[in-house]
Amino acid sequence: xxxxxxxxxxxxMSFGTKVAVKDINLSVQRGDYVVLLGPSGGxxxxxxxxxxxxxxxxxxxxxxxxxxxxxxxPAKRPTTTVFQDYALFPHMTVAGNVGFGxxxxxxxxxxxxxxxAQALEMVGLAHLAGRRIHExxxxxxxxxxxxxxxxVEPTVLxxxxxxxxxxMKLRRQMQEELKAIQKRVGTTFVHVTHDQEEAMAxxxxxxxxxxGFIEDLGPPERIYLRPASRFTATFMGESNLFDGKVTAVNxxxxxxxxxxxxxxxxxxxxxxxxxxxxxxxxxxxSSSDENRSGRQLLLGQGRIEETxxxxxxxxxxxxxxxHGALIRLRLPQRAAPQIGDSLELFADPSDIAVVPR
Amino acid sequence: xxxxxxxxYAGLIYGFIFLPVxxxxxxxxxxxxxxxxxxxxxxxKWYDAFLSDDRVVEALLNSVIVAxxxxxxxxxxxxxxxxxxxxxxxxxxxxxxxxLTAPLTVxxxxxxxxxxxxxxxxxxxxxxxxxxxxxxxxxxxxCFAIIFSQMGAHQANMERAARDLGAREWQVLALVTVPLLWxxxxxxxxxxxxxxxxxxxxxxxxxxxEVTLPVEIWSMLRxxxxxxxxxxxxxxxxxxxxxxxxxxxxxxxxxxx
Amino acid sequence: MAIDLPRPRGESLRxxxxxxxxxxxxxxxxxxxxxxxxxxxxxxxVGHKVETDISLQNYENFFAKSYFYxxxxxxxxxxxxxxxxxxxxAYPLAYTLAEKVPSRWQRIALIMAILPFWTSYxxxxxxxxxxxxxxxxxxxxxxxxxxxxEPISLANSRSATVIGFVHFFVMLLTLTIFANLVQLPKNYRxxxxxxxxxxxxxxxxxxxxLTLPGIMVGAFLTFVLCIGDFITPAILGGKRELLLxxxxxxxxxxxxxxxxxxxxAMILMMVVSMVYLGxxxxxxxxxx
Numbered sequence: 001x002x003x004x005x006x007x008x009x010x011x012x013m014s015f016g017t018k019v020a021v022k023d024i025n026l027s028v029q030r031g032d033y034v035v036l037l038g039p040s041g042g043x044x045x046x047x048x049x050x051x052x053x054x055x056x057x058x059x060x061x062x063x064x065x066x067x068x069x070x071x072x073x074p075a076k077r078p079t080t081t082v083f084q085d086y087a088l089f090p091h092m093t094v095a096g097n098v099g100f101g102x103x104x105x106x107x108x109x110x111x112x113x114x115x116x117a118q119a120l121e122m123v124g125l126a127h128l129a130g131r132r133i134h135e136x137x138x139x140x141x142x143x144x145x146x147x148x149x150x151x152v153e154p155t156v157l158x159x160x161x162x163x164x165x166x167x168m169k170l171r172r173q174m175q176e177e178l179k180a181i182q183k184r185v186g187t188t189f190v191h192v193t194h195d196q197e198e199a200m201a202x203x204x205x206x207x208x209x210x211x212g213f214i215e216d217l218g219p220p221e222r223i224y225l226r227p228a229s230r231f232t233a234t235f236m237g238e239s240n241l242f243d244g245k246v247t248a249v250n251x252x253x254x255x256x257x258x259x260x261x262x263x264x265x266x267x268x269x270x271x272x273x274x275x276x277x278x279x280x281x282x283x284x285x286s287s288s289d290e291n292r293s294g295r296q297l298l299l300g301q302g303r304i305e306e307t308x309x310x311x312x313x314x315x316x317x318x319x320x321x322x323h324g325a326l327i328r329l330r331l332p333q334r335a336a337p338q339i340g341d342s343l344e345l346f347a348d349p350s351d352i353a354v355v356p357r
Numbered sequence: 358x359x360x361x362x363x364x365x366y367a368g369l370i371y372g373f374i375f376l377p378v379x380x381x382x383x384x385x386x387x388x389x390x391x392x393x394x395x396x397x398x399x400x401x402k403w404y405d406a407f408l409s410d411d412r413v414v415e416a417l418l419n420s421v422i423v424a425x426x427x428x429x430x431x432x433x434x435x436x437x438x439x440x441x442x443x444x445x446x447x448x449x450x451x452x453x454x455x456x457l458t459a460p461l462t463v464x465x466x467x468x469x470x471x472x473x474x475x476x477x478x479x480x481x482x483x484x485x486x487x488x489x490x491x492x493x494x495x496x497x498x499x500c501f502a503i504i505f506s507q508m509g510a511h512q513a514n515m516e517r518a519a520r521d522l523g524a525r526e527w528q529v530l531a532l533v534t535v536p537l538l539w540x541x542x543x544x545x546x547x548x549x550x551x552x553x554x555x556x557x558x559x560x561x562x563x564x565x566x567e568v569t570l571p572v573e574i575w576s577m578l579r580x581x582x583x584x585x586x587x588x589x590x591x592x593x594x595x596x597x598x599x600x601x602x603x604x605x606x607x608x609x610x611x612x613x614x
Numbered sequence: 615m616a617i618d619l620p621r622p623r624g625e626s627l628r629x630x631x632x633x634x635x636x637x638x639x640x641x642x643x644x645x646x647x648x649x650x651x652x653x654x655x656x657x658x659x660v661g662h663k664v665e666t667d668i669s670l671q672n673y674e675n676f677f678a679k680s681y682f683y684x685x686x687x688x689x690x691x692x693x694x695x696x697x698x699x700x701x702x703x704a705y706p707l708a709y710t711l712a713e714k715v716p717s718r719w720q721r722i723a724l725i726m727a728i729l730p731f732w733t734s735y736x737x738x739x740x741x742x743x744x745x746x747x748x749x750x751x752x753x754x755x756x757x758x759x760x761x762x763x764e765p766i767s768l769a770n771s772r773s774a775t776v777i778g779f780v781h782f783f784v785m786l787l788t789l790t791i792f793a794n795l796v797q798l799p800k801n802y803r804x805x806x807x808x809x810x811x812x813x814x815x816x817x818x819x820x821x822x823x824l825t826l827p828g829i830m831v832g833a834f835l836t837f838v839l840c841i842g843d844f845i846t847p848a849i850l851g852g853k854r855e856l857l858l859x860x861x862x863x864x865x866x867x868x869x870x871x872x873x874x875x876x877x878x879a880m881i882l883m884m885v886v887s888m889v890y891l892g893x894x895x896x897x898x899x900x901x902x
Contacts, residue, residue: 052804052808053807053808054804054807073807074804074807074808075807075808075809075810075811075812076810079808080808080809081804081805081808083801083804083805084801085799085801087799087801087802087804087805088805089802089805089806089820089824090824091823091824091826100806100809100811100819101809101810104809104810104811104815105810148809149808149809152809152810360710360714363706363709363710363714364710364714366706366707366710367707367710367711367715367723370703370707370784371726371727373781373784374727374729374730374781374784374785375729375730376745376751377730377738377741377742377744377745377781378729378730378733378741380741380744380745380750380751381733381737381740381741381744384744391749392744393744393747393749393750393751393754394749394750394751394754433635434635434636434639435636437632437633437635437636438632438633438635438636438637440632441629441630441631441632441633442629442633444629445626445628445629445632446626446629447626447629447630447633453633453637456637456640456645457636457637457640459640459644460640460644462838462886462890463644463648463883463886464838464839464841464842464843464859464882464883464886465842466842466843466844466859466862466863466879466882467648467651467842467879467882467883468644468647470647470651470862470866470875470876470879471644471647471648471650471651471879472643472647473866474647474650474651474654474872474876475643475646475647475650477872478650490643491643493639493643494639494640494643494644497636497639497640501636526628551732554734555734555735557735557736557844557845558844558845562866570734571734571735571736574734574736574737574740575736575845578736578740578849582743582744582747586737586740587744589737590733590734590737590740590741593733593734593737594732594733594734594737597732597733597734598729598732601725601729601732605725
């Protein structure tokens, strides 16, 4: 058995003169939950369609389970898709939908029914087998679409913005469920979304795509804490960017000079390189913050320009002396920030990530 | 060419659809007295003949009058009814809606007969007016259905906004509802015009001396095949096509903006 | 959602004011005539007078006289035949237009398909007479090719009536089926392919069942318009057999027998109503 479920080799796709994805090389480990994340038009859906066989790439090869499937029709590929609009067949019952793929495999009727029941049980909707699609709620439809796609036991399951049509609460709930189901069945999932919280909640591996390129690739923690590019840093959650310059390199330790002084951090870089320093709002602390620990670097003196209470924290916009853009900062629940308050901003250098400018 | 069979098939059906129309128009330019091969034209003499035939020209004018008047009445009544049922809570609204669209499912022949018997009983003389009444009966449901289907909740909100800003009911109708519905009203009117223009059986049954063009053509048919009938038919066809294209252009441009 | 807001007083009165003209018109010129006709059908024409005592004589006559019931059977045969042929011819055309023709040509292709619809409907039947009659285009063509040795006439027959009808209803069904096809979400097709269905099975299991509403709406319209039409059989059908609308017209024109004609019209209405009830399930399915 091949360890790689999916392999993209130098995939390119253009529509006329418009380039959708360019020179994509990507390997997906068997059993991983992979999320393709990016803004719309970033090429993630194109990549998914190439994997599902709905698009034939203009360059490169696609391998599933080590076999080249580039020229194989969707019907013959070991992939199934959960569509954004679910595409459940309205003239069939729930069981008819879930069993459709098995019927197409010409599986004997006697073998179909237990597999249908099993798939429905997995999504917890065994009691709805006889219902019609229009009788189901949005969340139920989502689960039926999942059951239908999993019933044929694909090598790779593709999910095209599967939670996009659900409201926020249901979406968070379905995320947990999707992840649990994936762990249970062990199938490789490739999931497309533009919602970075969703990506972080469910992915084993996040692939950040922008403008037809892969910007970053790795586990959620790594992507969030040590983004590889400026795009990733700004697209994944909130961040404050400071200009800096690498003055010395010692292994993976860099000495960086910024407006607020010189200090050492970990990260990639070359001597003399102009870089961006990424500081997440929750990594900033203020002088009024009592329980701060570790080595703290003083970024400067600031004045609160705006503030809002978010339940778990106060979100503030701070004008830092000598810095152009407003700084985003989170203050603890019990702090009572007022507009006009002045404060000192600190950060732990080990929390600061560095990306090319 | 994987699609070749499909396109060949489509070509054949188009041929079938266009064959009679082409024959009709072609032999309207026939020189001799019978509109069958061989073609010995082109000649405009049959157009000349029908345009100087007072009965045909009068029937043509009658058709225009009946079509315009009956369509105008249908659109106004249909609009008011649609406005009422779409914007107000009326008891038994569903039933009334069904009643207003019921004539769509009844054959014109039956509507025509019912009207004929009723007019006879009430002693109402057969005229252009009775034809027009009949045409409103068949076009009102159509206008109502078209306009009703276009009165969405989105528009209801705009009307509410207008009322909120102090518009009176007639101002809401004139300044918000009608301008928003203009394409639907326009489409309903012209569809009615073409239906009325083309309608035969009602016009035939409830008319006597003043007749519309289809009825006049029907009586021309009694003389058998005749290039003058071709000429009248071609004329009607070309006028209708011109109207359709005009309508299409106006509505299509409307949609774009 | 918006419907449940409180409404100003006097609303309901105003609503009825807007509704009344249309309702009155429909009542006076549609419902009343139908009611009068229903009553008429129970009266009898004796000599030159109409007897106003209630009887089912006219209905009994319908079943007793072959002249009457055969025209209904003829009508049903022609209508069913026309409906089936029209569906068979229209479906592939609608499918080609919806699936194979590039979308920027679809519009013009559709306009072309329904263009002959705008010839007057009397003229359309007359045009077919030109094509089918002795010495007409078809006859001439067959002579030229040598397929027949003398001029033949295809007009004045049931076939001619059917051709005339099919010509019209192919256009109508093409429209309803096309409209149904283009509003099917693209993902149904992809989902079927994704789950292992080839083009043929995708069509059989997914596309065709989902276009049944379009077919049924078109077929119902075809049925209603076809069975009630007088002109086409009158111009193309000849005198050997009559369809029900022709029989009805004969009762009125030749014999001025309104009670009998009314009874025949009521029977025609009942047939249409039964077909409507039979199709009702399908005619609503398009809300899915």
